[in-house]
Amino acid sequence: MIHELPNLVGRIEAVLFVAEAPVSLPLLAQLLAVPEGVVEEGVALLNARLADQSAVMVLRIAGGYQLSTRPEYAELVERFLKPQHQRLSRSLLEVLAIVAYRQPVTQSEVETVRAVQSDYGIRVLVERGLIKEVGRKESPGRPILYGTTQQFLHQLNLDNLAELPDVEGRDFSQLELDIS
Amino acid sequence: MAALSKGVPRTSERSVTVLGVVAPPPIRVEGPRFSGSLATLFQCVRDRKIDLRGVPLAPVCEAYLDYLGTSSNWDLDGAATALEALSYLLERKAWILLPTPEAEPDLQEPVSLPEPTTDLFDEAIASLRQRRDLRERLFFRGPEPDQDPYEPASEARPVTVKDLARAFERLLAKAAPIEFEPPTERRRSLSEHMRLVLRALSREGCTLEDLVPQPFTRSEAVWWFLSLLELIRLDQASVRLRGEDVVFSRKERPAA
Known part of the structure; x- marks a missing residue:
């Protein structure tokens, strides 16, 4: 079916090129007025095309599709952008992992697992936008x-x-998470 | 009497102790009545197995202060645990030594904390770290969502945190002692102070000591320094090195 749709791959590429955040599959399907399965096929074709001749790729990330540079160009892009990488210390990663696996979870439940106060970790992660109330x-x-x-x-x-x-047999398929 | 052992246990090597989950720094207590670590002394006192009258605590406190002052890799949790242990020991000893008709109250014994079970998440943490490392090699169109609003502007990069700390230290050394004054005036907010600092900044720039009007207290020095940091972050002030000196100046704004 995809071959019957004129320039679908190009249209997907155009949307992803200008998008500053991941574009969800339903939104892409709605924009292009095609079923989600066709969009998935189109993205796969686009990725195959990009693999041959491009420094960017389509990544499935945070519930959507987004164009990203390939890892092999990281050093060059870093020299150009000079990004400020934020360090995630072991203790922050601990808090983050516990929240990720046990969510929704209270601070005291996190502290029960870690057996140390975790208010600082929670606060920093909230400030960085990695966790929220x-x-x-x-x-x-x-x-x-x-x-x-x-x-x-x-x-x-x-x-x-x-x-x-x-971990702990946690089944995420049962978790309905508000990630808006 | 008390000495600091070499080597502070890393987080991953910490064990659950009677003090909680974080081991205190390895302060050794040596004396005729007791020989062992601060954690063991604490446990023995708590369990009424040793008479504190035979254990001088001043050298232990000094070893703790020495640990804070000299150890380059001390951590806050360990330091806080040791402080809690020391305060417990001092309070217990005070009740023993002070001539008071009052009976020693039941001091609040530290509650034994549950054992940490973070090892359950080790695999998850390793996976997150791995993903984070890979993610740092990927770049996307548009603003990176993880820009830290508290990171200084990129122009401040040639000036290190140590340079700033040295400049601040020099300023503090000249501060007048704080005199107690009953609070009569409304406390100035940081944004109000920032406006004041911005007005004082010139385009040519000057050192922190030349910038802050004399005389000033330590609190005022802190306000000036914090205001400058915030102005640098907001890209309204800049900082550079001129020889050994850290020079702050007002940022040139492009004409509208």
Whole structure:
């Protein structure tokens, strides 16, 4: 079917080229007025075309598609952009992993796992937009519940939480996460 | 009597101790009545296995301060744990030594914390780190979403944090002692102070000591320094090295 659609691959490329954030599959399908399966085929064709002659690729990240430079050009692009990489220390990664796997989770639940105070880690991760408040727990004091954000997926190069390795038998397919 | 052992355990090597989950720094206590680590001394005192009257605590405190002052890799959790242990020991000893008819109250014993189970997440953490490393090699169109709003502007890069700290240290050395004054005036906000600092900055630039009007207190020095850092972050001030001196100046704004 895809071959019957004139310049579908080019149209996908045009949208992804100007997009500053991942474009979701439903949105692409809606924009191009084709079924999602056709878009997926189109993206695969685009990626194959880019693989031959381009320094960019289509990446499936944070629940959508986005154009990215290839890793082999990282040094050059870094010299040009001079990005400020934020360090994620071991303790921040611990908090982040616990929130990712146990979400929605309260600060005290994170502290129970780590057995140390984690208010600093929670605060830093919220400031960096990697976790956010997702509600209040219906327990005494109604503590804040935290969950991961779309930024978390983007910064950790994940399309969705199911890509995380299986820990404690956690099944992410059951998790409906608000990542707006 | 007390000495600091070499080598501070790294986070991954820490064990669960009676003090909680973070081991205190390896301060050794040596004396006729007790020989061992600060953690062991704490445990023995808590369990009423040793009479604190035979254990001088001043050298232990000095070893702790020495640890804070000399160790290059101390961490806040370990330091806080040691401080908590020391304060516990001092309070217990004070009750023993002070002539008071009052009975020693039940001091709040540290609650034994649950064992950390973060090792369950080791695989996940390794995976996140790996993904993060790969992600840092990918670049996307548009603003990078992880720009830290608290990172200084890129122009400040040639000036290191040490340069800034040295400039601040020199300024603090000239500060007048703080005199107690009852709070009568409204506290000035940082943004108000930033406006004041911006007005004082010239395009040619000057050192921190020349910039801050004399005399000034340590608090005022802190306000000036913080305001400058914030102005640099907002790209309204710039900082550069002139020989050994750190020079702050007002940023040239392009004509509208």
